[in-house]
Amino acid sequence: MRLVVVSAGLSTPSSTRLLADRLAAATGPLAEVETEVVEVRDLAVEIAHSLTTGFPGPALGAAIEAVREADGLIVVTPVFSASYSGLFKSFFDAVSGADKDALAGKPVLVAATGGSARHSLVLDHALRPLFASLRAVVVPTGVYAASEDWGAEGLAGRIDRAGAELARLMRPAERPDRSAPEPVVPFAEQLAALGQR
Secondary structure, three states, X not given: OEEEEEEOOOOOOOHHHHHHHHHHHHHHHXXXXXXXXXXXXXXXXHHHHHHHHOOOOHHHHHHHHHHHHOOEEEEEEEEEOOEEOHHHHHHHHHHHHHOOOOOOOOEEEEEEEEOOHHHOOXXXXXXXXXXXXXXXXXXXXXXXXXXXXXXXXXXXXXXXXXXXXXXXXXXXXXXXXXXXXXXOOOHHHHHHHHHOO
């Protein structure tokens, strides 16, 4: 199985990349995956060109293909103005522009880093809605790491729990089947079935 980690950190070294690596380390051994990391900052110029021309360059095209072929994703963004970074959003705009179904049914672990715990709601108010709109299956536990969380109690437990949840969803037997719509049972048949009980 293939795990793709999308890191949108802008600096080197980056706390965003550090969190991404720790989440991958928590997921990989449980799901027996091959891991590939996409550094969004390295694709910034190609992302801008793609959004204006509609055609991804070779490096962006390879990253989009990696996301499309992944069995699961870990996505990590720094927080800017209480939301994900513009570059992070632009990358996923390029992914969905190339293939609107690229994330449909795909397990995604969302995570973010920021300077203050006040921005922890970014997981529920920005990241979950974004990936829900792309029809991904978002892992129940998201991970937010503020500056004071590094080395503090609690972060490691959240990372392990989120990694385990993603690993479970990546197993084909556990993954929801989104390829075929659920059969529609006419209301009259539902009522008749209830009357037979």
